Amino acid sequence: MTHRIVVIGADAAGMSAAHQALRAARRVGREISVLAFEATSHTSYSACGLPYWVAGHVDSPEDLVARTVEEHRAAGIELRMGTRVTAVDLEARTVTAEGPAGVEEFGYDDVVIATGAAPVVPDWARGEDSAPIVGSGAVTTLDEGREWVERLKTRGDVLVAGGGYIGLEMVEAALARGHRCTLLTRGRFMHSLDPEMGRRVVDAMRRAGVDVREDAEVIGLDVEAGRVAGARTADGQRVPADLVVLALGLSPRTEMVADQLPLGQHRGLLPDARGRADADRSVWAAGDCCEVRHRLLGEPRFLPLGTHANKLGRALGDNLGDPASQLTFDGALGTSITRFVGGEEYLEIAMTGLTEEVAVEAGLDVLASTLEGTTASGYMPEAEPIAIRVVAERGTRRLLGVQIVGGHGAGKRVDAAAAVLWSGGTVDDLAWMDLAYAPPFATSWEVLSVAARRVAERL
């Protein structure tokens, strides 16, 4: 009998799993069927691309769609669009789905939970109908993206609430569309970086004319004539604004199974390296509804990123389609990259591993140091400033993390550091290994290695 797989959610994780399950099953001559449910009208789109669409760098929302509904179906996936799974019974192995065809119940042999994450929208940002107040909204779906494209066609000042990557990218988008922009953040801006590195980003934003206010938690919105008119902060500031971006983070969509499965600190599901959230009951999970194992901390962290969704989804699918599969997702390093573009300012921002702050919190004995250098040989026109912060463990000399803020070509340098972290290497490895040099691309002793060497010499 055909083995029936149900996938809940048809974005990166769910569809990676579905396609790979079909490939793996074909490989071993196993018969499986995949039935996938998607609550929205879109599949497999790049949420990370939304701010660039809003900024005007991407022409059309179709460009953001990696694989269309038709492509999924052509691969043999039965895909129900606009159909929300409202309940899963892990004991009975059934899902209840509500869509154009009404309410139906489906049995399964294996279920994949790939419900993603929802933007945090506090009560103060909601109107009486519980929808976000007119003129405000998050930017996590194609529909929300389209709203922002429209909103930024009108004149008006933009206020961004939230000091993470999406907040930064929406500031870039607002500036690109010619709006004045204020950013309010509860604590420190870019708190995923150590303070002195985050400071460099704040300075660049201010030079580009952005009013950045830290320690300014938004606790309410002012409403006039049914539209947002400004924000109030915990420390009593009132900031007028015509549009308010809610970039307050994400939370895993796990309500439906919260009483049936263990959840992590951020209420994410906790699949193993093969994607099994509950092996006895044939429950699998991947993507932003999960926490992923941080290789350095050895514990789950909520790192909602398409990269992990794709990888765990693929490993999961392989194991689902072929029970003898050896493919595993061996954890994340917290590697990330973004940029800030505004006025004359251009900054690439990247990190991998642990910041000094996080390492100290984790009880590690660390040494951290920041080096300033250039992205190319100093005499070349390509040379731009770059600051690199290296964090290492005393005693073991283990590399713990690298943060980078700099000009063109700065950010992706973080990948070499990520590779060292992946192998459990030392700061000496990063300092002495053979990295690429030519004058347009690097200094003759690569700046990333010099930064590591400086720490190595002081350990």
Place this chain on the structure above:
Amino acid sequence: MTHRIVVIGADAAGMSAAHQALRAARRVGREISVLAFEATSHTSYSACGLPYWVAGHVDSPEDLVARTVEEHRAAGIELRMGTRVTAVDLEARTVTAEGPAGVEEFGYDDVVIATGAAPVVPDWARGEDSAPIVGSGAVTTLDEGREWVERLKTRGDVLVAGGGYIGLEMVEAALARGHRCTLLTRGRFMHSLDPEMGRRVVDAMRRAGVDVREDAEVIGLDVEAGRVAGARTADGQRVPADLVVLALGLSPRTEMVADQLPLGQHRGLLPDARGRADADRSVWAAGDCCEVRHRLLGEPRFLPLGTHANKLGRALGDNLGDPASQLTFDGALGTSITRFVGGEEYLEIAMTGLTEEVAVEAGLDVLASTLEGTTASGYMPEAEPIAIRVVAERGTRRLLGVQIVGGHGAGKRVDAAAAVLWSGGTVDDLAWMDLAYAPPFATSWEVLSVAARRVAERL
């Protein structure tokens, strides 16, 4: 009594060694003196930067000088400029030097040989005075660079003999200065890459109007009125040209000690990881006069690059200044990068580790495959084509090498692969590790990792 160190050659390797020896000796309270001899009138300049100076991207030759004579002296190095060491007696521990002060002999306790490499200038390229024929020359020193800056001010067609990095970079320089350009190479152009990758570079050069002729070994120059007028090839071609760049490679300057020390296959010195070329006789060596250990091949290779000169020089200096030093230079991976710019064409070219060709020659059982992708998410204006070739070993799944040819941001991706090679990692590590993703910088599954994954799936 003060420990006397003599350094022969005041460029990257020699001066890295000298400075680090002084630092290390100070660290341990040891008294040393450093006497350095430099045959030319320049120290510590970037030979790699010469083509960019010739191209007009660098304003002044002074910009290429990393540290001046005065800076070296201020650090406590006794530096004799314009002084050529004509003999070293490793038994008597003396050097004979000839310079402004006449001929003198100096005793030493330790000697550092850092004489660098000389450009290959065949007899056919020399006139009766044995100097290169007027209108032709290499480009390895500041003086030769200056000659090329002057030569390219005149009109005329440029012919580049040699199919390596310097040849490529001098083509870029000639095009930037508005010259028509022909490149002749004995075998395959860019033979440090596998054929299909080198082909991509040749195609770009041809689109930029360069007349690239492979399998066209230059065996003679035509001379008219005392100036070069063209070149003749082994297969009977006559190629007219007003200027001829000799980019035929380098050979280690080891004649002076060739009968006293063992040499490698390329006639380079063979220092160990601490820079000792002969521990019993206190002989040290670093830089382009040496072969360096290739970590993957486990044997010495001639890889004349400033990066290795700096690193081995520094490790050597530390051991020289502090006999208890633990600093070592643990080999090279053959990592390299360059670019081609001409007309509308822009290509970054990089590699690390072994090509399929070299790996097969070394007797390894390999699988290699090339993937085409983009440097950024396909919907972003930053996205440019990139081709990545991954070579891995069957059985062990060990990553052996990566070659990259692509647009802006392509080349330095090689560093992440170099880091995997450095740790002895597998192609699976490269495929699955946590590399940085955001739409302006990468696809959500980094193209380098996808290239590795494709190989991993077929191993």
